[in-house]
Amino acid sequence: MADRRPRKDAARNRAAVLAAADPLFARCAHPDDVTMADIAAAAGVGKGTLFRAFGDRTGLIRALYEARLEPVRARVEEGPPPLGPGSPPRRRVLALLDAVLCFKLDNRHLAVALEQTGDASPYRTDHYERWHALLKELLEQVPGGADADFTAHALLAATRADLVAHLADGAGLSREDMRSRLAEFAARTLGTED
């Protein structure tokens, strides 16, 4: 009934692929420039291994993305305030958006690759639904708030990977500038009261 643990070589190869793929995506301007064969070669494994471990290209990118995302998720769910639980909702909304923005900035290549994976809407992924649900929950606790569901979507849309990448790489906006612009924008939607 319980699925067996993977064999040792399988685990090693999986790790090797993840380790090899990341810098490959980071180095290339466009995600499509990185082919599955490239990744397999860089990891020193065969293509079959790669597909056996991750299913398909989307699965591989998602695995990479989620591995990187995990620490952020942990900080959000059980870390110290203001990002973690226990801080006032308004404060936590801002902290959450800032964390998402920073993550997208730091992992542009992966985030862009994932968002533009043709297979499915980026809105039907586990991590998006988690962020959205949490953000919505927090927004509902902010007094005088509007429709929390839509607002959560709209605020998260401001952190879309390709927008972030465009502002950072194309428009040359600095990290700190972007963070403060987003914070200011979000603060406005939450109502003007400080």
Added chain:
Amino acid sequence: MADRRPRKDAARNRAAVLAAADPLFARCAHPDDVTMADIAAAAGVGKGTLFRAFGDRTGLIRALYEARLEPVRARVEEGPPPLGPGSPPRRRVLALLDAVLCFKLDNRHLAVALEQTGDASPYRTDHYERWHALLKELLEQVPGGADADFTAHALLAATRADLVAHLADGAGLSREDMRSRLAEFAARTLGTED
């Protein structure tokens, strides 16, 4: 010096392709399900003709999109207020966002296809830059506004085609609901004064 007018058959074929491609994209759930060969066959022309007329897949989709967008552009640039020039900035911002949202709703299939065209960021297209520039200009005229450039990006991000499609098709949000939610959201970022 002046480029010659296209031959009559070329113009006819170009029109036939545009006419044939639109319903093809509309019918299919995922844009990638529509291949260039499909479009050529539906239009009754050869693949060579199709590539000669539009350069590549992106060019074709862009041509489709811009043909549909043209009436909206005209209404914005020379139509009557509040969407056209002459209305107070705040009012026109809301009208502009509403127009963009409605356009994306009505042309989801094309908009999604274009946004996820791997070739380039959706932020480096003529039409995006036009909407952004106009929105930014208007925002600068709204008293007490924050950074107009970022705000314009963030507001437009709330009308991203895949988000709109997700809300309309996935979450079942009605057209009118979405319009009022977006209007409310935008109104908040413009300041609470009515």
Added chain:
DNA sequence: TACGATACGGACCGACGGTCCGCTTCATCG
């Protein structure tokens, strides 16, 4: 050590975007 289960890897496949080139159609000019 022997043996079944699991995983490996790269040859192979089908599909797609895009090109090429011999043939056709248009428009111009005598």
Added chain:
DNA sequence: CGATGAAGCGGACCGTCGGTCCGTATCGTA
């Protein structure tokens, strides 16, 4: 109106990529 060269046509063809398959190698176990 017929000739002629340019412009356009179309579909066979190509290279590449994601994904599969299966003979072989490796692992874990008794």
